[in-house]
Every structure is written in structure tokens, then in C-alpha cells.
Amino acid sequence: xxxxxxxxxxxxxxxxxxxxxxxxxxxxxxxxxxxxxxxxxxxxxxxxxxxxxxxxxxxxxxxxxxxxxxxxxxxxxxxxxxxxxxxxxxxxxxxxxxxxxxxxxxxxxxxxxxxxxxxxxxxxxxxxxxxxxxxxxxxxxxxxxxxxxxxxxxxxxxxxxxxxxxxxxxxxxxxxxxxxxxxxxxxxxxxxxxxxxxxxxxxxxxxxxxxxxxxxxxxxxxxxxxxxxxxxxxxxxxxxxxxxxxxxxxxxxxxxxxxxxxxxxxxxxxxxxxxxxxxxxxxxxxxxxxxxxxxxxxxxxxxxxxxxxxxxxxxxxxxxxxxxxxxxxxxxxxxxxxxxxxxxxxxxxxxxxxxxxxxxxxxxxxxxxxxxxxxxxxxxxxxxxxxxxxxxxxxxxxxxxxxxxxxxxxxxxxxxxxxxxxxxxxxxxxxxxxxxxxxxxxxx
Numbered sequence: 231x232x233x234x235x236x237x238x239x240x241x242x243x244x245x246x247x248x249x250x251x252x253x254x255x256x257x258x259x260x261x262x263x264x265x266x267x268x269x270x271x272x273x274x275x276x277x278x279x280x281x282x283x284x285x286x287x288x289x290x291x292x293x294x295x296x297x298x299x300x301x302x303x304x305x306x307x308x309x310x311x312x313x314x315x316x317x318x319x320x321x322x323x324x325x326x327x328x329x330x331x332x333x334x335x336x337x338x339x340x341x342x343x344x345x346x347x348x349x350x351x352x353x354x355x356x357x358x359x360x361x362x363x364x365x366x367x368x369x370x371x372x373x374x375x376x377x378x379x380x381x382x383x384x385x386x387x388x389x390x391x392x393x394x395x396x397x398x399x400x401x402x403x404x405x406x407x408x409x410x411x412x413x414x415x416x417x418x419x420x421x422x423x424x425x426x427x428x429x430x431x432x433x434x435x436x437x438x439x440x441x442x443x444x445x446x447x448x449x450x451x452x453x454x455x456x457x458x459x460x461x462x463x464x465x466x467x468x469x470x471x472x473x474x475x476x477x478x479x480x481x482x483x484x485x486x487x488x489x490x491x492x493x494x495x496x497x498x499x500x501x502x503x504x505x506x507x508x509x510x511x512x513x514x515x516x517x518x519x520x521x522x523x524x525x526x527x528x529x530x531x532x533x534x535x536x537x538x539x540x541x542x543x544x545x546x547x548x549x550x551x552x553x554x555x556x557x558x559x560x561x562x563x564x565x566x567x568x569x570x571x572x573x574x575x576x577x578x579x580x581x582x583x584x585x586x587x588x589x590x591x592x593x594x595x596x597x598x599x600x601x602x603x604x605x606x607x608x609x610x611x612x613x614x615x616x617x618x619x620x621x622x623x624x625x626x627x628x629x630x631x632x633x634x635x636x637x638x639x640x641x642x643x644x645x646x647x648x649x650x651x652x653x654x655x656x657x658x659x660x661x662x663x664x665x666x667x668x669x670x671x672x673x674x
Contacts, residue, residue, distance in 0.1 A: 293672065296667050299666050304662060308664045309362065312646050320666065348375075349391055359483065389404070429493050433478060434458040437453030457478045459471070479497070484538060485541040492514060495510065504530050507554070510522065524565055531555070539551065544595075547597055549599040550565055550567075551603070564577065564622070575622060581614070585606065588642060598618065613653070615629075639656050639658050647668065651668070652669075
């Protein structure tokens with residue numbers, strides 16, 4: 231203690247009685263002790279609150295909001311697409327007596343705009359699993375649908391139409407494939423590409439039509455169904471065309487995604503021994519790689535299960551979901567690639583036993599993987615949705631809607647809308663109708 235402090239204490243002591251001085255000393259000591267305890271307590275509380283705020287895990291949530299659909303009664307086969315600038319498009323079919331119409335709507339400010347007509351006809355091939363699509367490119371829209379040939383129940387062509395004015399008018403339609411053979415052509419997947427070009431891949435039945443195969447669905451007794459692809463400019467000119475696989479499953483959907491290295495196509499292959507697993511092929515340096523399995527399920531089945539894969543990508547991250555019943559019961563599996571679909575992880579089983587597949591897949595801007603599929607409960611189908619991180623860790627799952635398990639309910643579809651997910655599906659009954667909902671993802 232310094233001399234000045236001693237002098238101050240002696241001065242106070244001289245002006246007070248001894249008992250008063252002792253009392254003052256006790257009060258000062260008590261204050262110092264209490265202040266010290268309070269200070270330590272505040273520090274401990276601050277540290278506790280900090281640690282709690284850092285360590286607390288908020289519960290993930292999926293909040294569902296029904297969005298009034300732009301479709302009318304007798305609508306079916308929805309498709310969703312999100313463009314590079316975030317614009318969301320919904321396309322669907324409407325049946326009115328003998329006429330079928332292909333329409334679309336844009337999703338703006340969380341509502342669907344007035345529907346617009348793309349095309350219509352009285353000779354279209356309308357199927358619950360093989361349905362039209364619509365994509366947006368830099369300055370054009372490209373749509374496809376299926377149109378019957380004069381003869382043959384399963385003889386139909388892929389028709390393409392394009393719009394250069396945001397869908398207000400559409401070009402005269404043309405046939406995508408160049409073979410000119412009356413056979414099955416369908417299960418189309420399309421992607422926008424650079425320079426306002428469009429990529430398309432499809433199942434092509436030109437080799438199924440021999441004298442032995444005539445009139446048989448799937449070409450049994452003739453040649454096999456093939457997988458083909460091509461690139462179109464915005465005037466409908468085919469710039470390039472390829473055969474990707476000479477033997478595929480006859481009626482399972484294809485899927486395509488754009489990686490940093492180029493397009494990837496996935497589909498259900500068909501071996502000579504009737505093994506029908508999911509395969510992929512990639513366009514690398516202007517050449518398609520040899521098709522290879524995503525995973526060897528070794529599903530042996532003599533007929534087509536009508537249950538194709540679904541795939542999405544973001545840069546080099548690729549996620550693919552598919553259905554298999556290789557073990558005697560239905561399973562939905564997810565596999566992830568972080569090298570642009572060159573290699574895939576060991577599959578994650580999302581559902582087992584009561585699922586009938588009908589999968590959808592997307593990757594969000596923060597690399598979360600969203601998967602939809604159907605689970606059967608007697609004559610009902612529960613539309614499920616789950617979210618995973620890029621390593622495959624499941625974050626949350628939830629039932630989104632209920633519909634019929636019948637084929638007429640088709641395939642639910644999903645896409646991104648800003649930081650939310652849009653889902654569309656067909657609700658059946660006396661009249662079918664396309665329904666839509668918006669799903670917000672919180673604390674993920």
C-alpha cells in the first residue's frame with residue numbers, strides 16, 4: 231500500500247470513533263467481496279449462455295403450404311423446371327373429350343400465372359409414365375410431347391416445338407428423331423445448354439421393328455430398345471446425334487443432368503440375362519463414355535418395371551435416386567458423386583418394403599439433396615420427401631401428401647424455387663387434377 235493511501239486511511243480514522251471506523255471497514259470489505267462474487271457470476275453466466283447458443287441444435291422443419299393449382303379438371307402428368315435465372319415452369323396435359331392440350335404456367339411471387347397453351351391434338355400418345363416436358367434456355371423455350379403414328383398402338387414420335395417470345399407463340403412442331411420408323415420413341419429428358427442450345431435424350435425403338443417384332447410392345451422377338459441423344463439449336467436444327475446404349479429397358483424414364491464437365495445421362499439398362507440396373511454415361515471431350523452401373527443391384531426381371539431413375543447436379547456434385555426390387559421387395563436408393571458422376575458412393579436405402587418408387591431428386595444452392603418417392607399404404611400412396619447433406623446424412627423426412635397408388639396418379643415431381651421446394655403431383659378420382667405445394671426448409 232502506498233503512502234498516500236495510508237494517509238487517507240489515517241485521516242478517516244482520526245475523524246471517526248473507533249467503532250464507527252470498524253463498521254465502515256466491514257461495509258467496504260463486504261461491498262468488495264459482493265462485487266467480486268457478482269462479477270464472477272456475470273462472467274460465468276455469459277460464458278454459459280455463449281456455449282449454449284453455440285451448441286444448441288435447432289430442430290429441422292419442413293413446412294408445407296398448398297399452392298392453388300393453375301390446372302383444370304382432367305389434368306395430369308405434371309413436370310417442373312427451374313431455369314438458370316430462377317424462373318419456375320409447370321407443364322401438364324389436359325384432356326377434353328378426344329382433344330389433349332399441353333399447357334404451362336410460370337410461378338411468380340408464390341402464385342401460378344394464367345396458363346398458356348403450347349399445343350394440342352387429337353392423336354397424342356398419353357401415358358401415366360411417359361409424359362411431356364418444358365425447359366427454358368437463354369432466350370427460348372423448348373417443349374416436347376408424344377404423337378401417334380397412323381398405325382400401331384405403340385407407334386409414336388417425339389414432337390418438339392420452340393418459342394422465342396416467352397411462350398406467347400410456338401413454332402410448328404417437328405420430329406426429334408431422324409429414323410422415320412413407326413416405332414416407340416419417348417421417355418425424353420431435356421437440358422438447356424450454352425449458346426441457346428438444348429440437349430435431349432430418349433428411348434428409341436427403331437431397332438425393335440422387324441417382321442417378327444411388328445405389333446409387339448417393346449420389340450419382343452425383334453431388336454432391343456436403344457438410348458439416343460442429340461443437341462438442338464433454337465431453330466430446331468439437330469447439331470449432333472448419338473446412340474448411347476444399344477440395349478435398354480423398354481419403358482423406364484431417362485434422366486439427365488449438367489455437371490461442370492458436361493452432360494450425364496442415367497437410365498435402366500437391360501442385359502442379355504435380363505438384369506435391369508441403373509447405368510450412366512457421360513459426354514467427355516465430345517465422346518460418350520462406356521455405360522457403367524451406378525451400382526450392381528443385379529435385379530433380374532423379365533419385364534419392364536416402368537420405374538426410371540432421377541438425377542440432379544450442381545457443379546461436380548451429382549445425386550441419383552432409383553427404385554429396385556432385386557431382393558424380392560421394393561427399395562428406394564440414393565447414391566452421391568462428388569466427381570461429376572465418375573464414381574458414386576455406396577447407396578443409401580431410403581425406403582424398403584412398401585415403396586413403389588416413382589422418385590424425384592434435386593440439389594439446392596447450398597448442396598443439400600432433396601428426394602421424393604412414394605410409399606404404398608393399401609390403395610393409397612404417401613408422397614414422401616427427405617433432405618440430406620452432401621455426404622448423405624439424412625436431415626429430415628416427412629410425408630407431403632396422399633394420393634392414389636394407381637398408375638393414374640403418375641409420378642410426383644420436385645424443383646427448387648429460391649430457397650424452397652415446389653412439388654407437383656396428380657390427384658385421382660372421378661376427374662384427375664394436378665396439385666402443387668411449396669415446402670420451406672428451416673434449420674437445415
